[in-house]
Amino acid sequence: MTANLIGGEWTGASGGRLVERRNPADTRQVVASAPDSTAADVHDAVTAVAEGYDEWAQAGPERRAEVLAAAAAVLERDPEKLAAELVAEEGKTLAEALGEVRRTPANLRYYASEAVRMTGRTYPAARGLVYTTRQPVGVVAAITPWNFPLNIPSRKLGPALAAGNGVVFKPSEVTPLLARRLVEALLEAGLPPGAIALVHGGAEAGAALVADDRVAAVTFTGSTAVGGRIHGAVGPARRCQLEMGGKNPVVVLEDADLDRAAGLVVAGAFGLSGQACTGTSRVIAHDAVHDELLARVVRRAEALRVGDGMSEGVHLGPLATREQLATVAGYVELAMREGARLHTGGTPPGGDAVAHGHFFRPTVFSAVEPSSRLAREEVFGPVLAFLRAGSFDEAVRLANDTCFGLSASVVTRDLGRALEFAERVDSGLVKVNQPTTGMAMNAPFGGVKGSSTQTFKEQAGETMSHFYTVDKTVYVGNG
Numbered sequence: 001m002t003a004n005l006i007g008g009e010w011t012g013a014s015g016g017r018l019v020e021r022r023n024p025a026d027t028r029q030v031v032a033s034a035p036d037s038t039a040a041d042v043h044d045a046v047t048a049v050a051e052g053y054d055e056w057a058q059a060g061p062e063r064r065a066e067v068l069a070a071a072a073a074v075l076e077r078d079p080e081k082l083a084a085e086l087v088a089e090e091g092k093t094l095a096e097a098l099g100e101v102r103r104t105p106a107n108l109r110y111y112a113s114e115a116v117r118m119t120g121r122t123y124p125a126a127r128g129l130v131y132t133t134r135q136p137v138g139v140v141a142a143i144t145p146w147n148f149p150l151n152i153p154s155r156k157l158g159p160a161l162a163a164g165n166g167v168v169f170k171p172s173e174v175t176p177l178l179a180r181r182l183v184e185a186l187l188e189a190g191l192p193p194g195a196i197a198l199v200h201g202g203a204e205a206g207a208a209l210v211a212d213d214r215v216a217a218v219t220f221t222g223s224t225a226v227g228g229r230i231h232g233a234v235g236p237a238r239r240c241q242l243e244m245g246g247k248n249p250v251v252v253l254e255d256a257d258l259d260r261a262a263g264l265v266v267a268g269a270f271g272l273s274g275q276a277c278t279g280t281s282r283v284i285a286h287d288a289v290h291d292e293l294l295a296r297v298v299r300r301a302e303a304l305r306v307g308d309g310m311s312e313g314v315h316l317g318p319l320a321t322r323e324q325l326a327t328v329a330g331y332v333e334l335a336m337r338e339g340a341r342l343h344t345g346g347t348p349p350g351g352d353a354v355a356h357g358h359f360f361r362p363t364v365f366s367a368v369e370p371s372s373r374l375a376r377e378e379v380f381g382p383v384l385a386f387l388r389a390g391s392f393d394e395a396v397r398l399a400n401d402t403c404f405g406l407s408a409s410v411v412t413r414d415l416g417r418a419l420e421f422a423e424r425v426d427s428g429l430v431k432v433n434q435p436t437t438g439m440a441m442n443a444p445f446g447g448v449k450g451s452s453t454q455t456f457k458e459q460a461g462e463t464m465s466h467f468y469t470v471d472k473t474v475y476v477g478n479g
Contacts, residue, residue, distance in 0.1 A: 001018075001032065001033045001034070002032055002033070002034045002176045002177055002179075002180040002200065003034070003035060003180075003200075004035050004037060004041060004045070004197070004198055004199050004200055005183055005193075005196065005197055005198040006041070006044050006045045006048050006197050006198075006199070007044070007048035007052065007193070007194070007197075008048075008052075008193030008194065011035075012035045013035035013036055013037045013038060013041055013200075013201070014037075014038055014040050014041050014044075015036070015038050017035065017036035017038075018033045018034065018035060018036060019033065019034055019035075019036045019173050019176075019200070019201075019202070020032075020033045021033065021034065021089060021173075021174060021175070021176060021177070023088050023089070023091075023357075024090070024091040024317075024318040024319065024320050024321065024357055024358045025087075025088075025091060025307075025308040025309060025310075025317060025318045025354075025356075025357040025358075025359075026308065026356045026357055027322075027356050027357065027358075028356055029088070031085075031088045031089045031177060032089060032176050032177040033176075034173065034176030034177075034200040034201075035200045035201065036173075036200070036201050036202065036205075037199050037200055037201035037204070037205040038201075038204060038205070038208075039204060039205070039207075039208035041199060041201070041205065042168075042170075042199055042201075042205050042208040042209050042212065043208065043212065045168050045197035045198075045199045045209075046139060046168055046197070046209070046212045046214050046215060047214075048194065048197055049139050049166035049167065049168050049194065049195070049196065049197050050138075050139050050166065050214050051194070052166065052192070052193070052194020052195065053136075053139070053165065053166025053192075053194055053195045054194075055192045055194060055195070056161070056164060056165075056166065056191070056192050056194070056195035057135075057136045057164040057165070057166075058164075059164065061115045061116045061118065061162075062115075062116060064112075064115040064161065064162055064164060065112040065113065065115040065116055065162070066112075066190070067112075067161075067186070067189045067190045067191050068108045068109070068111055068112035068115065068158060068161065068162060068189070069108070069109055069112040069189075070188075070189035070190060071105075071108050071185045071186045071188070071189035071191070072104075072105030072106070072108040072109045072112070073105070073189075074184075074185040074188050074189055075101070075104055075105045075108070075150075075181075075182075075185050076105050079098060079101045079102065080098075082101050082150075082181060083097035083098045083100075083101045084097075084310065085177060085178065085181070086100060086101065086149065086150065086178055087309040087310050087317070088310075089149070089174075089175050089177050089178055090146060090147070090149055090174070090175050090178070090320055091273070091309060091317040091318045091319065091320050091358070092272065092309050092317050093309040093314050093315065093316070093317050094309055094310055096271070096272060096309070096317075097309065100148060100150055100151045101150065103151050103441070104150040104151050104154045104182070105154075106441060107151065107154040107155055107158055107441055108154055108158050110158070110441050110442060110460070111154075111158030111159050111161075111162045112158075112162065114159065114162050114460075114465065115162035115163070118134050118162070118163060118465055118469060119134070120132035120133045120134055120471070125475075127477065127478065128475065128476050128477040128478055129474075129475070129476040130473065130474070130475050130476075131473075131474050131476075132471050132472060132473050132474070133471075133472050133474065134163070134465070134469040134470070134471060134472075135164075135469060135470050135472055136163050136164035136165040136166075136468070136469060136470070137163070137165060137216045137217050137239065137467075137468055137469060137470050138165060138166070138214075138215075138216035138217070139165070139166050139167075139168060139214055139215050139216055139217075140156075140160040140165045140166070140167050140168070140215070140216065140217045140218075140219065140468065141167075141168050141170070141209045141210065141212075141215045141217070141218045141219070142156040142157055142160065142167055142168070142169045142170070142219050143170050143206055143209070143210075143218065143219070143220045143221075143222070143230070144156065144169075144170075144171050144172060144179075144220075144221055144222075145172050145221050145222045146171075146172035146174035146175045146320050146321075147272065147275045147276060147277075147320065148276075149171065149172070149174075149175035149178035149179060150178050150181070150182055152221050153169065153171060153179065153182055154182065155441075155458060155459050156219045156221075156458075157169060157182070157186070157196075159464055159465065159467075159468050160219070160468050161186070161191065161195065161196075162468075163465065163468040163469045165195075165217075165468055166194070166195050166196065167195065167196050167197070168196075168197045168199060168209060168215065169183065169196065169197065169198050169199070170198075170199050170200070170201065170205055170206055170209055171198075171200065172222075173200060173201060173202050174320055174321060176200050179198060179200070180198065183196060183198045206226075206230075207233070210230050210233045210234060211233055213237075213238070215238065216238055216239065217238065217239035217240070217241070217467065217468070218230060218234050218238065218239070218240050218241070219240075219241040219458070219467070220240075220241070220242050220243070221242075221243045221244075221277070221458075222244065223244060223245055223378075224244040224245040224378070224404075224450050224451070227242040227243075227244040227453075230242065231453060239455075239456070239467060240453055240455070241453060241455065241456045241458060241467055242452060242453040243277065243445070243446060243447065243451070243452055243458050244277070244406075244447070244450065244451050244452060245277060245378040245380075245404055245406070245450065245451060246277050246278060246279070246281070246378060246404045246405075246406030246407055246436075246447065246451055247281050247282060247375075247376065247377070247378055247402045247403075247404040247406075248268070248278055248279060248280055248281055248282070248404075248406055248407040248408060248409075248427075248436040249280075249281075249282040249283070249284050249398070249399040249408050249409070249436075250264065250265050250268065250280050250282070250283050250284070250408075250409045250410075250411065250435075250436060251284045251285075251389075251395045251396070251399055251408070251409070251410045251411070251421065252265075252283065252284070252285045252286065252289060252293055252410075252411045252412075253286050253289075253392060253395070253410065253411065253412040253414070253417065254286040254287075254288040254289055255412055255413045255414055256289060256293075256411040256412055256413070257411070257413070258289060258292055258293050258296055259296065260411065260433065261289075261293055261296075261411040262293060262296035262297045262300055263300070264409070264411065264433070264434060264435040265280055265283055265293075265297050265384070265435075266297060266300045266301060266304075266362075267435045267437070268280030268409070268435035268436045268437045269281065269362070269382065269384040270301065270304060270315070270316055270362045270382045270384075271435075271437060272437075273316045273317055273318065273319055273360070273381065273382050274328075274379070274380065274381040274382035274383065275319065275320060275324070275380055275381065276437050277406060277451075278406055278407040278429065278436050278437045278438075278439075279380075279436065279437055280384065280409070280435065280436045280437070281378070281379060281383070281384065281385060282368075282375060282384075282385050282386075282387060282399075283297070283384060283385070283386045283387070284387045284388075284389050284395045284398045284399055285386060285387070285388060285389065286388075286389055286390075286391075286392075286395065287388055287389070287390050290386070290388050294343070294364070294366055294386055297364060297384070297386075298343045298344050298364050301344050301345065301362040301363075301364055301384075302344050302362075304316055304362050306349045306354065306359050306360070306361055306362075307349075307353055307354055307359070308353070308354075308357070311353075316359075316362060316382060318354075318357040318358040318359050319358040319359070319360055319381060320358070321358065322358055324358065324380065324381065325348075325358040325359075325360060325381075327379070327380070327381065328360050328379060328380075328381030328382070328383060329348075329360070331373070331374060331377075331379045331381070331383060332345075332346050332347075332363060332383060334373055334374065335365050335368070335372070335373075335374040335383075335385075338369065338372045338373065338374065339367065339369065339372075340365040340366070340367055340368045340369075340372065340374060340385070341365060341366045341367040342363070342364075342365055343364045343365065343366060344361070344362065344363065344364050345360070345361035345362050345363030345364060345382070345383075346361070346363050347360075347361060348360055348361065349361050360381060360382060361382070362382045362384075363382055363383045363384065364384045364386070365383070365384065365385050365386065366386040367386075368385040368386060368387050370387060370398055370401055375387060375401075375402075376401075376402055376403070378404065392417060392420075392421075396421060396424050396425060399425050399426075399427075400424075400425060400426045402449075403449055403450040404447065404449060404450050404451045405426045405427045405428060405447050405448035405449035405450070405451050405452075406427065406428060406429060406447035406451035406452070407427060407428070407429040407430075407431065407436040407437070407447075408421075408425045408427035408429070408430055408431070408436065409430070409431035409432070409433075409434060409435065409436045410422075410425075410430075410431075410432055410433075411433055412432075412433070418432045418433075426448055426449060427447070427448065428445075428446045428447040428448050428451065428452060429445065429446075429447070439459070440460075441459065441460065442460045443459070443460055443461070444457035444458070444459060444460055444461035444463065444464065445457060445458045445459040445460070446458055
């Protein structure tokens, strides 16, 4: 069982309610239980951080860097155990879980280095001195999803703490255990208990946290629908950073290396069982290569093995929840009614080994109409839609024909057209001859259109550090 952390004490919800988390690969197994927190619990958590983070805010940047680096070392002590817990709670394959377990401490070390680089500026003045300083923004609410229960929280808690803020952390109710592991590592590393609170729960807890005007900044990763409600609740007087959904295309031009294209399409579409905001959900292929590329992708998809992520040779673990499984199955049924052609997948796998989990086979459709819901809405599962384009211009138009703009990729040998694609595509992240997934930890990350608030970038860069700090301009005259 896990618990809330409020005022340095591990505690249950005031109403006594608990939520069980079961293994998505075998729902007979309970992995964790967590408090189902009320608005009163959230109020107490915000109060504790608002009154308790000053010690951390006053700590020097070197001390904050030391704590973040030490927390990274704690997480690295037993990566196999942590990865096994991640597989059981979230559903990744062991290889995917180990990748996340290794990336998370690397993130914390990066933000440790950023703690000592958050500098101000000096400006020319007629007399005296004008300079800026950066100070913590205050209490930060970090609301995170289940698909990367260590990596994404570390990308929010890391920079928030590096800047000296206090954090109220509300993870997804789907992954409470991994959230506790991250907070435990920070506390063991020397983070003052007053600088952080952990509050588990669902919509009630999230809404109460966002509505509390003592929270100076809200950072959220999740669905566009929820992000829109958060943005409305935060209002103009407080800061809000949202990273939301995507309908990410891979555009394959007629000169592309088709083996390379098929490989990166399959990696982007079916890695993490399709449960990544940057996952590939559309392939826009030039007429000259569409049929051959489709055949290669289908062959690769059919070779992927679905099963428990701890089993050797498994490529796709389960979907994280029963609700997500139902959503994916619903989109497949809808695509069939809309006239798309199913080439492979479309159903859960059979057999006793997967009988008690939320499994779904890699699924590929062609003849997908650009106006269809399959081409326009985020599925968040292992379902791929093929569309045809008669020209480069049509491919760019189709890539932009969605309300999202998170990640996009082009596969071509022509550097000029690759650069033109990067210029014209409506996407915050552009890849050339790479999957739509994956990013460098020291580069800004964020989308356009319905994928982001388009205000502060996440992960790295100047806008990230400005989100977590307040610039203060100081004028000094001669005495």
